[in-house]
Amino acid sequence: MVRIGRMASPPATPEFSLTRRDLIAALGAAALCPTLPATVSAQGRTAVALQAKPDRISLRPDGPGPGGPETPVWSLGGSDLRFKRGEVLDVTFGNDLPVAAALDCRGLDGIAAAEPLASRVLLAAGGKDSFQLPLRHAGTFLCEPLFADGGTAPARPRPLIVTGTSPVAVDRDEVLLIEEWRLRPDGSAIPAGNDPKDSTQIHTINGKTSYDISAPANARLRLRFINGSQRSVLAVKLENLDVRVMAIDGQPAEPFPARNGALVLAPGSRTDVFVDAAGPAGTSFAILLHDGKQARPVGKLAVSNDPPVRPAPFPPAPPLPGNDMPAQLDLKSAARFELTLGTPTEWFRPADFKPSAAPAFQAKAGRSVVLALTNRGAIASVFHLHGHHFRLLDRLDDGWKPFWLDTLAIEPGQTQRIAFLAEYPGRYLIEQVATDWAAPRLVRWYSVQ
Known part of the structure; x- marks a missing residue:
């Protein structure tokens, strides 16, 4: 604890x-x-321009006053991206950076056609790409550039907020x-x-x-x-x-x-x-x-010194409106696979990833999947599943925690089991990275057919 x-x-x-x-x-x-995105809404469709580009941020105590120094960084632009559930984003992604890059949107389930590396190639400097992002779930998500190599400056992620249809x-x-x-x-x-x-x-x-x-x-x-x-x-x-x-x-x-x-x-x-x-x-x-x-x-x-907005605080809040996630997972007939984390074996740096490589696992659409994730490394490793959210299972596989995840940190020498319903056909990435600043980001892919 x-x-x-x-x-x-x-x-x-x-x-x-x-x-x-x-x-x-x-x-x-x-x-x-925001300078970006430029947006135009019509009949639930929204055009969004996102540009990976050089930027600057004030991080040092002696900035950013007159002549104060700023630190060069890379970014996707400024303010939060905010849209409504049910909208479809017509995204144009441009790369103004000196390294190859793709757009990675963390937490958006089931968008195989927009999946970086597995479906969308890394863009060379000056390249542009277009694809659609249907926003089927309300929630807090994250967009970030995925690079072939680390580059010369850190990249800032950009929050993506999808509001629900109910207040x-x-x-x-x-x-x-x-x-x-x-x-x-x-x-x-x-x-x-x-x-x-x-x-x-x-x-x-x-x-x-x-x-x-x-x-x-x-x-x-x-x-x-x-x-x-x-x-x-x-x-x-x-x-x-x-x-x-x-x-x-x-x-x-x-x-x-x-x-x-x-x-x-x-x-x-x-x-x-x-x-x-x-x-x-x-x-x-x-x-x-x-x-x-x-x-x-x-x-x-x-x-603040402003008048109270109400005489007393609200009572405890009820749950947020649901996103129509699966009510149950059939663990008895689930397809089961084991994945080893903490070592680079069978994992690739993004620059070395080839869609022709064998998938980490394959599942049939509509079937539950259980993954046993074992960290063989010396420090904690972070696992991220693209395309689907998962449940963290109890130790005996007899139940799960009362929330969904797409990211999980696992201690060295430990095994955690997760389960998800393979709802969305397509090819999706899985990622692992050790909790060490110098550690490389490693990827594989899985298939739902």
Whole structure:
């Protein structure tokens, strides 16, 4: 379980005690409980232009004042992408970077025609590609460029928010994109997949090293936390607040309270929570971030001087509207496969991936699939399934946790079993990456026929 001590008020240094192993274990513990895009909508179809391009961000204490330095990065543009469930996006993706790239949209199920590497080739510098993204589910998703090679600058992901057709009773809906940076002494940033020697670790929320939220008393906020870090499992704590988990990896969950207000997020994973701005004007709640080595404050939620939005906070929220996910999984007749993580054997770097390679597994459409994921590496490894969401199974395969996932961190020497319904025919990627900044991103593919 996550071990979180009480903080003095105000804290000199946050007491938020975790180790790397605690972070991975806490993932299982949780289970127990814009310039761009240019958009034109017509009849449920929306044209979206996304460009992978050079960008800059202020990360150093001496920026970004007059003449202050900024750090070169790569990005897909600025603000969150927001659309409605049921829309179909006509995407034009352009690559203005010096390395080959493809668009990877994390969490969008069943879009085989848009699948990077398996269906869409990596675009050379200056290339363009067009495809459709039907938004069949509401939730919090993530778009990022996938590269043949690591490149010379880190790439920023871009949140994709799909709202449902039914209203949700919140006063504010805000994304908190957490990113991790490794800065050299000269202020340049080291891309993931490279040795971070002699670098300084920095975290940002929405591009800022300190991020504050202000809301009137008794306002209900939906906070969509995204771990945009490329390699690190992170814990986020909202000090002295009741935090109610509502969705994980883009899919609604049976609501449950986050233990001591803390969330644990694997790289690329997303957790939506509801919190109420409780207390008199001027009350503030620290937002703490823990990377397995130390905790640090990265912002706060403050009760503003505006009049309360209602006399008292809302009662506990009911579950979010569903996304028509499978009600049951037939584990008795499921197709079963074993996958080894933590080693490069049979896995490929994106630059070496060939669609002609043998699939990791093949399943018939409409059949349940159980994967046994064993981490043979020396450190935790993160597994990501494209195309389908999965259930994390109990140890005896006699049930599953009450939420869906698309990403899972697995401790060294451990085996976790997951299950999903092979709903969508096509070819899809699977990914693994060790929780080490220098570790390569590795891919394979699977088929649903």
